Amino acid sequence: YKKERAAYLVSKSLHFNMVPVTVIRDVYGHTGSVQEFLGEVQSGYGIPLENLSQDDLYKLWILDYIIWNSDRHSGNILVRGDKVIAIDHGLTFGNELPLRTRGSYFDIPTPLQVTNLLGEALSDESRLRQLQQNLGELLNEEENQACLARIKYIYGIISRDRKVPSGTSLDFHPN
Numbered sequence: 001y002k003k004e005r006a007a008y009l010v011s012k013s014l015h016f017n018m019v020p021v022t023v024i025r026d027v028y029g030h031t032g033s034v035q036e037f038l039g040e041v042q043s044g045y046g047i048p049l050e051n052l053s054q055d056d057l058y059k060l061w062i063l064d065y066i067i068w069n070s071d072r073h074s075g076n077i078l079v080r081g082d083k084v085i086a087i088d089h090g091l092t093f094g095n096e097l098p099l100r101t102r103g104s105y106f107d108i109p110t111p112l113q114v115t116n117l118l119g120e121a122l123s124d125e126s127r128l129r130q131l132q133q134n135l136g137e138l139l140n141e142e143e144n145q146a147c148l149a150r151i152k153y154i155y156g157i158i159s160r161d162r163k164v165p166s167g168t169s170l171d172f173h174p175n
Helices: 002-013 054-066 112-123 125-136 141-161
Strands: 022-027 030-035 077-080 083-086
Touching: 002 022, 002 030, 002 054, 002 125, 054 083, 054 112, 054 141, 112 125, 112 141, 125 141
Parallel strands: none
Antiparallel strands: 022 030, 077 083
């Protein structure tokens, strides 16, 4: 449940806004995460990728790398119109290699919005400190530092090359 909240906080901090509001609650003596209910959405199962916002799919690809998501598949996205909503982040921030089943975005120009959002986040020291503090309450120090390092790493690549060139290792895990 902590990783569910952490994924929301990363998405929010980067202004990706792909993960519904997720909070931690105690219910009848059990602690877990509660996520905002979104009406009028569809499961990602069976929806052709070309029917979805390509910018959103690219942003999801980057988000999944940053949070080290090892469980992304069609059932872990919701769709509203052509917009992509990311759910189910229990298998993130760990040591498993990320699972990239929603397409490869190597050699595809990075949407300017993604580059700008990452650049803005990295240039705002107070936002980064707040994210690091928030993640520190949910993740171990290694996971926290790795997440922040991946934000810097991927931004360095896309700000320099305007894409993620094929052959770029996204198995970068600074631990």
